[in-house]
Amino acid sequence: MGAAAWQTFPMRNLIAVAFVEPVAEGLEFPRDDWPLHLTLVKFDVVTSDVVKSGALKFDVVDPRQDAGTEREPGAPPASGDPLTEQIATLMTDPVAAALGCRLSVDGEAGFGRAGSIPVNLIEPSEQLQVLHNELVRIVEQLPGRISTPAYTLEGYRPHVSHHGDKRLRQGETFALDRIALVDMAPDGGHATRRILKLWTVGAA
Numbered sequence: 001m002g003a004a005a006w007q008t009f010p011m012r013n014l015i016a017v018a019f020v021e022p023v024a025e026g027l028e029f030p031r032d033d034w035p036l037h038l039t040l041v042k043f044d045v046v047t048s049d050v051v052k053s054g055a056l057k058f059d060v061v062d063p064r065q066d067a068g069t070e071r072e073p074g075a076p077p078a079s080g081d082p083l084t085e086q087i088a089t090l091m092t093d094p095v096a097a098a099l100g101c102r103l104s105v106d107g108e109a110g111f112g113r114a115g116s117i118p119v120n121l122i123e124p125s126e127q128l129q130v131l132h133n134e135l136v137r138i139v140e141q142l143p144g145r146i147s148t149p150a151y152t153l154e155g156y157r158p159h160v161s162h163h164g165d166k167r168l169r170q171g172e173t174f175a176l177d178r179i180a181l182v183d184m185a186p187d188g189g190h191a192t193r194r195i196l197k198l199w200t201v202g203a204a
Contacts, residue, residue: 011044011144013184014084014196016091016135018176020160020168025180025198031191036168038103038122038160040179041135041152045083045144081196087142088181088197094134095179095199101127103158105172111159120168122158128176132156177201 021035029035106121122128136152146152160168168174179199186194 010047012047012083013042013044013147014087015042015182015184016040017180017182019178019180020174021166023178023180023195023198025195028186028192028194031193034161034163034193036160036163036166038158038176040132041139042147042184043139043142043144044147045087045139045142047083084181084183084196087138090138090141091135091181091197092199094131094138098127098131098176099179099199100201101125101176102173103128103176105160105168105170105174107170109159111161118162118167119159120162120170122160125158128158129156131176132158175201 017037017039019035019037021037023035103125104123106123109115109119109121111117111119133153136146139146151157177200180195181197183194183196184190186192
């Protein structure tokens with residue numbers, strides 16, 4: 001189905017991120033009070049109600065099911081939302097392959113309009129780029145769209161935005177050990193964000 005056809009459907013706003021600070025699955029936090037995080041890919045996907053109604057088919061399947069193997073325990077989120085569960089299941093393998101790799105913090109930069117958002121860039125990492133590329137590939141199979149296509153694949157610039165006094169410092173390193181799928185508008189409200197699925201080292 002072409003882009004013009006599905007753009008008329010209601011969309012859910014989701015984002016895959018790597019948290020630098022401790023978080024828990026199910027955590028809900030204000031939209032302006034994010035824990036420090038590294039964005040992996042931001043995207044919109046057609047809502048589960050539309051998919052379940054049959055108005056739009058969602059034919060992407062877990063390749064492990066094709067191979068006759070079972071899902072790992074705990075792989076899907078406990079959200080009761082089949083579409084979210086399927087997205088999380090598709091993301092589990094590339095996320096598991098990247099968990100535990102260490103990233104180095106680079107210098108500061110200004111993102112957004114007129115460079116008004118202070119960030120720390122993350123030094124190039126093959127594992128991080130592969131994870132980003134794989135997540136983009138998965139999202140491109142969904143009934144939906146990537147919110148910022150110019151900043152994906154070759155245009156991907158990994159960074160961690162400052163949040164008040166909370167920020168990383170150039171020369172620091174951190175482990176990619178808390179990767180999450182986050183709802184940007186849980187229950188239709190835009191005031192908060194909710195962690196739908198959290199992958200951690202030893203539990204992916």
